[in-house]
Amino acid sequence: MNTGINVRRTRIKVCGFTREADLDGALALGVDAVGFVLYPPSPRAVSIARAAELARRVPPFVCRVGLFVNEAPEVVEQAVREAGLDLLQFHGDESPEYCERFGRPWIKAVRVRPETDLLECARLYRGARGLLLDAWSEAWGGSGKRFDWTLIPADLGLPLILSGGLDPDNVADAVANIRPMAVDVSSGVESGKGIKDVARVAAFISGVEHGEARSAG
Numbered sequence: 001m002n003t004g005i006n007v008r009r010t011r012i013k014v015c016g017f018t019r020e021a022d023l024d025g026a027l028a029l030g031v032d033a034v035g036f037v038l039y040p041p042s043p044r045a046v047s048i049a050r051a052a053e054l055a056r057r058v059p060p061f062v063c064r065v066g067l068f069v070n071e072a073p074e075v076v077e078q079a080v081r082e083a084g085l086d087l088l089q090f091h092g093d094e095s096p097e098y099c100e101r102f103g104r105p106w107i108k109a110v111r112v113r114p115e116t117d118l119l120e121c122a123r124l125y126r127g128a129r130g131l132l133l134d135a136w137s138e139a140w141g142g143s144g145k146r147f148d149w150t151l152i153p154a155d156l157g158l159p160l161i162l163s164g165g166l167d168p169d170n171v172a173d174a175v176a177n178i179r180p181m182a183v184d185v186s187s188g189v190e191s192g193k194g195i196k197d198v199a200r201v202a203a204f205i206s207g208v209e210h211g212e213a214r215s216a217g
């Protein structure tokens with residue numbers, strides 16, 4: 001299994017919440033982690049104050065993830081302080097030293113293209129709680145694009161979080177074939193940028209479960 005650790009089931013993160021109703025709906029469906037995009041150019045961006053407001057709705061044992069792209073350290077520190085983030089997701093060109101400096105658990109996103117050396121990335125970011133693999137895009141992320149999953153090494157050496165263009169129709173294949181520790185989705189469960197469609201979140205969860213059943217059978 002391409003995880004680095006044993007997990008009971010594939011964890012599910014939904015990223016890019018901007019509205020209470022969407023967040024409450026996803027939480028009621030039992031997602032494991034919810035992401036707030038603290039990257040101002042994103043159409044899903046929320047302010048630190050808004051992330052804090054939304055994060056207060058999240059019950060214990062569900063992970064609140066803050067997503068940053070090449071952000072000034074003072075801003076990350078302020079977000080950690082004010083929004084009660086459990087995990088930091090660095091989606092830019094951040095160095096391992098930068099990622100470590102906040103004293104919080106973190107994951108590192110890598111935008112994958114054929115020339116990406118994923119084993120070297122995993123070695124470089126070995127302090128991460130996991131490596132998040134996303135499709136290459138100029139826009140850093142949230143593109144809804146998939147990448148070639150055959151580029152993923154059989155054993156990455158770090159827990160693998162698969163993302164990039166996942167949706168209710170393709171996530172079963174992803175889980176059955178790649179067996180990631182977790183999947184992360186944004187565009188694939190939206191009806192508009194930053195507007196989550198709770199019915200699509202439910203279909204996505206069901207897709208994950210189907211993929212698990214196929215890989216177990």
Ligand SMILES: O=C(O)c1ccccc1N[C@@H]1O[C@H](COP(=O)(O)O)[C@@H](O)[C@H]1O
Pocket residue numbers: 015016035037039042043044045067069091132134139140141142143144145163164165166184185186187188
């Ligand atoms: O969601 C965004 O707007 C975003 C902006 C900048 C960097 C990352 C972003 N989102 C992350 O991108 C991946 C893939 O998203 P998608 O499912 O393909 O839309 C995911 O990890 C999001 O957390």
